[in-house]
Amino acid sequence: MSLLLTVAAAGGLLAAGLIGLAGNRRPEVQRLVYILSIAAMGVVVWAAFSYLLWPPADADATLVLPIGLPSLQPGSPLETHFRLDALSAYFLLVLGLLGSAVGLFAIGYGRHEREPARVLTFYPVFLAGMILVLVADDAFAFLVAWEFMSLSSWFLVLAGHRAEETRRAAYVYLLMAGVGTMALLLAFGLLAGVAGDYSFAAIRAGHLANLSTALVVVLALVGAGSKAGLMPLHAWLPLAHPAAPSHVSALMSGAMTKVALYAIIRILFDLVGPIGWWVGVIVVAIGAASAFMGVLYGLFQRDLKTLLAYSTIENVGIIAVGLGLALMFRANGLAALAALALTAALLHALNHALLKGLLFCGAGAVLDATGLRDIERLGALIHRMPVTATTFLVGAAGLAALPPLNGFVSEWLTFQAILTGPQLPQWELKFGVVVVGALLALTAALAAALFVRAFGIVFLGRPRSAAAAGAVDAGPSMRAALILLAATCVLLGVMPLPAVGLIDPVSRQIIGHSLPGLGAANLLWFVPLPGSYTSYSGLVILVAVAGIAVVVMLLVHGFASNRVRRAPAWDCGFPDPRPQTQYSADSLAQPLRRVFGTSLFRARERVDMPAPGDRRAARLEVRLRDLIWECLYLPVADGLAWFTGRINVLQFLTIRRYLTMMFVALALLLTVVAITQ
Amino acid sequence: MTAVALQLLHLLLMLAVAPALTGLVRKVKALLLGRRGAPVLQPYRDIARLLRKEAIVADSASWLFRVAPYLVFTAVWLGVSLVPAFSLDLLLAPTADLIALVALLGGARFFTALAGLDVGTSFGGIGTSRELMIASLAEPAMLMVIFTVSLLVGTTALAHIAGTLLVHPVGLRVSLGLGLVAITMVAIAENARVPVDNPATHLELTMVHEAMILEYSGRHLALMEGAAMLKLLLYLSLIACMFTPWAMAPPGAGPREIGIGLVAWLGKMAAGGVLLALFETSIAKMRVFRVSEFLAAALLLGLLAVIFLYVSKGL
């Protein structure tokens, strides 16, 4: 039943895309398309909820549709399989929750879209693609839906095609999406093996040689990891996510990366069968590197949406660390600890989706109001856009992992999983877990710095441009969506147990073990591992902080003084009314640039001071180099260009030379046949 | 005594003792520098005076500027109430373990940093940018110490750490020694003490914490100063709880044991204050970019502590 609902929702979305294409100029049609998408997402949420809470008896039921590739056995019917299980249901829940809120936001945001046909046609198709990836039960359905997802999001990125940088971003995105899909294709090919049965049930039942397993792991990490944003194949993400319209960015960062992580979990935990702990090491290493470098890149960005895109890379890295730990624990038979690590990763997936959706929608509201994405030209928006500012603050505090919000709960769980790492028997893993813990701690602290910078420069201080000074708060539907997302984040922060309970069927299906602390759960304290007495209660912290703050305020106002006088800023007695004298975003990041940037980004500062008496302005030049781009991507691109330049010769051969080539190829093939006989 | 009464006593005691601790540190520093110094109870009078004054708020400040002092003060006060001091039986202790405590203090720092940026002056920005750099290295060092202690004891809940260390003495563990050095360095950085930051400076270009609260006045400033005093008390209490948990009253103890625990705790705080004053007068303040090396050393000492735990527990 839930599966039928889900597939029907996907079909409905495809129809909505057609409606969007047909009537794209009319505002009622625009609203209708987004309302239809909200309805479809609501159906998906309901279906996922009901599956997780009340799993049906025939949990193995698959839906078979009579479309698709003809299979290798002649006479067998065309079929495409879809199936709903706990893992798919959880990710459908994440997608649905984010999708409904973003749809609500888009009703107001999409009004100013200059070329609505590009967005309205492909937005529902994008959602449908993601839904179908999550319920696909054979490789064909999976890859077709994956391509739907990639291509429709590519079209959405191109909605702003008039800007040069958007075209470049779309180009890089298309390249890397193509490489990723090919890697996934090869991975599924290896998984299906010689028999050629691409359904997931057959793949699960099959058995792979060691070399094939290793290749599948690498290919899956390349294909799905690139889409998720794991380093070093992340380069398209900070280009493409900001270039898309803001509600699409929210979906790409919040939902599409999670669908990619679903693909990794599906292949590594489910389809490939039992694997050694070395896979966990690779995943943890990539995750920790992505987290640390992602947040460092984000700290030095001027564009609000690029900053948020790098923060996505960071959080995907944290999720990958949790998944890698789960793999390591599972390979060593420590099922309870594997459940803890997996729960931490999946909870962070949900929390990040909601928080990043909230932040991107807030960035969209700012872009809509001011027309600017450059934070160096914004400022003081908290006075002009109070609702946007407050909800953005909730999102920023959440991703900075402050209690009692939801971002903290999942990071806390990840740290608890790392703290149990030394129970692993191999001492490479024991040492490695400690290093990963230090890196994650650094990442968490730097993430807080990133969001202080983002929120502080955009919303606080004094306005740095006329556009910022004249901004108006977002429209009613945008505000409603922002408030809804912020409230959900606070709720999940103080009551994490229902969400953890929803993850339980997933960990039971994938690892075969529940989170140990769920048995003795009560609504107040959250105790993940009963043996260790460690506990946390977001509700008590929220109530205590709010309660004590109110009591203190009443006491202070009552017994001391409650008079306030407004006056110009003191500024040590030398106030300057020009807003350029306040700290800029670059200045705020300067100490961190000195500490971390000098080695990791080859950050160099050059000051050009004119001699005394010379009246020209001084110049400060800061140069940062993207080492991953220069050392990995550029050499590959250059090598490819050189190679294609060399074989371009093949276009201009004479007829005799072409005939010679064909003859040589024929002779070689005949020789091979002769030898292998 | 009932658990609720004990928790309330703990809460109010922390509030009462914090200014005295700061006063003691200032007095000892003055005596060591050859001055007479202000009386130990002077901070109480300072806070009372500030509370009675009118608060002057800048034109460009927002609601965040006015709300932040209450949030910061409450977060730090709640944090200090979660650290067992004289009794292991703390009602609110299961609310937050060590990691959540560090995150709670991180939240207080988040809002202080935002308050520094709110008015839109350059001095607030100086304070915030330096504070972000210091925090980005101090928090990981703290987490490494937590890692060490949790590896040794098996939990990150403070009451259980103290209880376990009381019952099973671990002897002269080198990892704990390294952890103690690391957490002392972190405490110095977090509380804006020499050599990281001079709490008594009047030169704005050398300020970190003072620069962030430069625009505050009146009751807002009283709350921020109170939060700083509570934070110093929190770190000293935390170090005492984790590394010198002797004489703490076990759960369900009678008034006599609680009394002994109280006296012992007050003695530990006084000793910590004197040691801090001694340390501050014997070393000069570092340049801002040397602070990052100082904290990197703390982080690496924490890493070494964990590695040495592996050595002594055997691989």
Added chain:
Amino acid sequence: MGSIAFDVAHLLGTSMLVLSFGLLFQRRIFGVLNTFALQAGLLAAAAAWQAFVQSAPHLYITALIALLFKAIVIPVALRRIVVRLQIHRTVETVFGMGLTMIIGVGLVALSILLVLPVTYQSGAITRENLALALSVVLLGLLIMITRRNAVTQVVGFMSLENGLILAAVGVRGMPFVVEMSVAFSVMVAFIIFGVFFFHIRERFDTLDLHYLETFRGERE
């Protein structure tokens, strides 16, 4: 007795290792010399403790030699050389401080990973001591290769020797002859380095101006 013996030996050995990190951290030549003197003093204490625990009186002489020569005579002599030859008082490093420290911790982890499984048969004191001593040796080498200043390179070499002697006193029954030869080699090395200093000083004089000009922003 066993546990306290182990704890004190462990404490002294680890303090020497921490001081090796301190040597990496120092930026002033006098700080480096003082830290080295302290490390040599701790080495003397470790040797004396081992003499007490193992009931091997010749180790007391080792302790005395370490205290006299390495903790007092050599640092004082080096300090006088620095003053007389007017050598630069700041230490110039090849990598940044952070990277050097990270490599240092990596070396410690490496020596632990190396020593502990190999010496599985021996007693606990010996294994820890060996791991710590190897770490001190590797860090001494690191100090030598990441410092541009000749005096700090000499100190790094001495610190390496400290590590070797720490390893030697940890093992039961080290012969006295070895200690004499080690002490002599230290003296010989000192003389050689002294000769080098006079040569280097000429180079320093021509290089000094060069250094001053390319030094970051500080003109004469």
